[in-house]
Amino acid sequence: MRVPNPWVLLLCLALILSVWWCGTRKSDFLTPPSELKLAETRTQVEASLPEADHPEDAVSAPSMVKEQAPPAPVEKPKPVIDPGDITRTPTLHEYSNLAPKKGTAYLMDLAVLLEAKNASQRALLAWERVLDTAKPDKNQAGTAIAAIMRLRPTVPDWNTERTKAIAITLHAGTGKKHVKTLIPVLEKSARELECASAGILKVTAIVHASRGNPSISGPAPVALWITGSAKNSLSTAVLAFIIESPQSLHDDLRKAMYLLIREQLGQDAIRTPPAALADGENALDALNSHITRLGWEKLGTQLKPPPKKDEPLVKKPKIH
Numbered sequence: 001m002r003v004p005n006p007w008v009l010l011l012c013l014a015l016i017l018s019v020w021w022c023g024t025r026k027s028d029f030l031t032p033p034s035e036l037k038l039a040e041t042r043t044q045v046e047a048s049l050p051e052a053d054h055p056e057d058a059v060s061a062p063s064m065v066k067e068q069a070p071p072a073p074v075e076k077p078k079p080v081i082d083p084g085d086i087t088r089t090p091t092l093h094e095y096s097n098l099a100p101k102k103g104t105a106y107l108m109d110l111a112v113l114l115e116a117k118n119a120s121q122r123a124l125l126a127w128e129r130v131l132d133t134a135k136p137d138k139n140q141a142g143t144a145i146a147a148i149m150r151l152r153p154t155v156p157d158w159n160t161e162r163t164k165a166i167a168i169t170l171h172a173g174t175g176k177k178h179v180k181t182l183i184p185v186l187e188k189s190a191r192e193l194e195c196a197s198a199g200i201l202k203v204t205a206i207v208h209a210s211r212g213n214p215s216i217s218g219p220a221p222v223a224l225w226i227t228g229s230a231k232n233s234l235s236t237a238v239l240a241f242i243i244e245s246p247q248s249l250h251d252d253l254r255k256a257m258y259l260l261i262r263e264q265l266g267q268d269a270i271r272t273p274p275a276a277l278a279d280g281e282n283a284l285d286a287l288n289s290h291i292t293r294l295g296w297e298k299l300g301t302q303l304k305p306p307p308k309k310d311e312p313l314v315k316k317p318k319i320h
Contacts, residue, residue, distance in 0.1 A: 081106070081109050081113050083110065083113055083114055086114065092158065092293060092297060093294060095110070095126050095133075098129065099135075100133075104130060104136050104140055108130055111126035111144075114126055120155050127144045127147045128144075130144040131145070131272065131275075131292055132292045132294055135272060145290065148289045149285070157199035158198040159198065165194075166200060166300030166301065167201075168202070168203055168204075169203070169206055169228070169233075170189065170190045170204065170205045170206070170257070171208060171223075171225050171227065172206075172208070173223040173224075174209070174222045174243070175221075176210070178222075178243060179209045181249070182243075185249050186207055187205045189205070193287070196284075197297075198296070200297050201299070201300050221240055221242055222240065222241055222243055222256075223240045224240070224257065225237065226260055228303035230305050233303055233304060234302065234304065235303065236261075236263070236303070237264075239256050241256050254284050255277065255283045258274075258286050258290075261295075261299060262274045265291070265295050271294075271295070274290040274291050274295065
């Protein structure tokens, strides 16, 4: 028996409605679920997820490309400090070749290492090379000067035989009225130069009286210069200053001496000249720390008589 089409449609619709009514008649679609129900739902969902140690089963979230930080700069390893044979007697020119090759920092590290090995004389030479062969900045120069002032009293003078010292003459010219006042101060300044040079120089003081009118009042000018000991020796420039008072004369002389020596050593294109005096800096301290022992030797050799015209500057080597 064939069922008519209208009845088929009615039966299908009745079936759908009855199923929907049976399944939803006890459900409440308007009231939001309680916190307890939500917690149960979360627990069921988490239980259905795959284990974390199986990444191939997990559902991965869209990956975010993280911006990588730039790599940290790689610091260059410090060069190995080679103190050399510290048992060998050093020369006054020791470590002069290191500054152009290794730099200022290497020389300073070498000086620290030598001092740690109780090689004070060599450590002092290395600190001096920081000043006269390297190009130190202000902080590096200050560190070297402080080390030199600390080490100088702990080592013997470089030259202890006065007969081997380089002879130079410290000259001062002033009016006849002030000669007696200037003589003892200039002689004391000459001794201070000898001490600052660690025995490398032998300094003679000479005061020259000018031919001016001794009755003229007012501050007296003083002309200062340094020569070698021989008659035909070379000379530094002449520096003039005014005697403001007898109490300040000695300090004024020290400052003038330092300026003269600094200018003279500055003529050497190879060596680094001593630093200028800072405001309020003690000139005697500067003479003992800013000018190296190699610098004092250089000053003495610069003021020696020039070679004769027929005397070659450099002796020709013998041909065998």
